[in-house]
Amino acid sequence: MSAEHHSSLLDAVKGQPKQVWITAFAAVIAFMGIGLVDPILLSIAKGLDATPSQVTLLFSSYLGVQVVAMLVTGAASARFGAKRTVLAGLTLIVAATALCAAAGSIEQLVGLRAVWGLGNALFIATALSVIVGAATGGQSGAILLYEAALGVGLSVGPLLGAVLGSISWRGPFLGTAILMAGALVLCAVFLKSDKHEQRNPIRLLDPLRALKHTGLLRTSVASALYTAAFFAVLAWSPFVLGWSAIAVGLVFCGWGLCVAVAGVALAPRLAARLGERHAAAAAVFGYAVLMLVLAVPSKPVLVAGIVVSGLVSGLLNTLFTGTAMSISDAPRPVASAGYNFCRWLGGAVAATLVGHVAEWFGSPQAPFVASAVLCLVAGGLLSLREKKADPHTVPREAVLVGEEF
Numbered sequence: 001m002s003a004e005h006h007s008s009l010l011d012a013v014k015g016q017p018k019q020v021w022i023t024a025f026a027a028v029i030a031f032m033g034i035g036l037v038d039p040i041l042l043s044i045a046k047g048l049d050a051t052p053s054q055v056t057l058l059f060s061s062y063l064g065v066q067v068v069a070m071l072v073t074g075a076a077s078a079r080f081g082a083k084r085t086v087l088a089g090l091t092l093i094v095a096a097t098a099l100c101a102a103a104g105s106i107e108q109l110v111g112l113r114a115v116w117g118l119g120n121a122l123f124i125a126t127a128l129s130v131i132v133g134a135a136t137g138g139q140s141g142a143i144l145l146y147e148a149a150l151g152v153g154l155s156v157g158p159l160l161g162a163v164l165g166s167i168s169w170r171g172p173f174l175g176t177a178i179l180m181a182g183a184l185v186l187c188a189v190f191l192k193s194d195k196h197e198q199r200n201p202i203r204l205l206d207p208l209r210a211l212k213h214t215g216l217l218r219t220s221v222a223s224a225l226y227t228a229a230f231f232a233v234l235a236w237s238p239f240v241l242g243w244s245a246i247a248v249g250l251v252f253c254g255w256g257l258c259v260a261v262a263g264v265a266l267a268p269r270l271a272a273r274l275g276e277r278h279a280a281a282a283a284v285f286g287y288a289v290l291m292l293v294l295a296v297p298s299k300p301v302l303v304a305g306i307v308v309s310g311l312v313s314g315l316l317n318t319l320f321t322g323t324a325m326s327i328s329d330a331p332r333p334v335a336s337a338g339y340n341f342c343r344w345l346g347g348a349v350a351a352t353l354v355g356h357v358a359e360w361f362g363s364p365q366a367p368f369v370a371s372a373v374l375c376l377v378a379g380g381l382l383s384l385r386e387k388k389a390d391p392h393t394v395p396r397e398a399v400l401v402g403e404e405f
Helices: 009-013 018-031 038-047 057-069 073-080 082-101 106-134 138-165 171-190 206-210 214-241 245-274 276-294 299-327 332-361 366-383 396-401
Strands: none
Touching: 018 082, 018 106, 018 138, 018 171, 038 138, 038 214, 038 245, 057 106, 057 214, 057 332, 073 082, 073 106, 082 106, 082 171, 106 138, 138 171, 138 245, 206 332, 214 245, 214 276, 214 299, 214 332, 214 366, 245 276, 245 299, 276 299, 276 366, 299 332, 332 366
């Protein structure tokens, strides 16, 4: 996006109706979802007498549900309407996070994170359309507000997890439940009732059929490999650091800021210079190098690598999504759903295996080396010649879809 586009942020926030602010507030909390648990992974392992491999299943269940949810959220919103879909998502999040705070075993916590993931998928898939429909100043202003919510959520999530997690690992879950309960009440009261409009339905298997397109399939597989590396950083590096919740939270706060800034401000500029696919290929090769840097057995180097990886992740989240939207002839919602199905599948598998990889190779650095190999393969897939021209403009929706965790 251009500098001119971002300079209008102050104009975008003026005079917005209540339902825009309420939905944006709920979006901030929803975007805290993954980063929230990073600072407390060690505390959870200790408190529930769980192994690192068991604790990383918190990401597996959260993402695994979203793999399936990618196929149904569009259909649910089209059938039941935006408000009811938003309220259903928020209700699931409130129930799951409150029960997480009372969980007595790692198995219970993993199961509840799956419910949380479903609620998050339903809410995030619909929140942007609610903001666009209600905002004054058109779609551009609405997207700016959504971007702001995204950035705040990604950076504040680890901080909230750190502050409340320093008291108890249950604290971040309880805090999220309270905040989301407030958002649920506000949305129920102030969001306008759904209009009974005829919408274009998305059939359950349409996203999978879209993957028959060779270019989209190749992009989706490459994204799955990168996302596996992404979650090696997110799910495994806290165990390698071995630091307190506050320290880990500060590291990932910096990481979250970098993800948001790079995805919103830098990715469109890099695409304008190199083209979406070429920019994504260059960035994923850079991520492979960063993974090797993270494998250096030095905590200062690891911290620096984590924060810098946020910049590259922000680029890749947006560039991959933009490429998926541009390369396929399928409608963008369908292509995006098929792409995200593969993408989250890569993350879910990685979160499940990352701890085992460290055990199999007898080294806490092994997951980072494996991630570097995956990124090299992803870069190779993106480097293959494609018949369709490489666009130099990232679709605006890609900036948002690309960052949705």
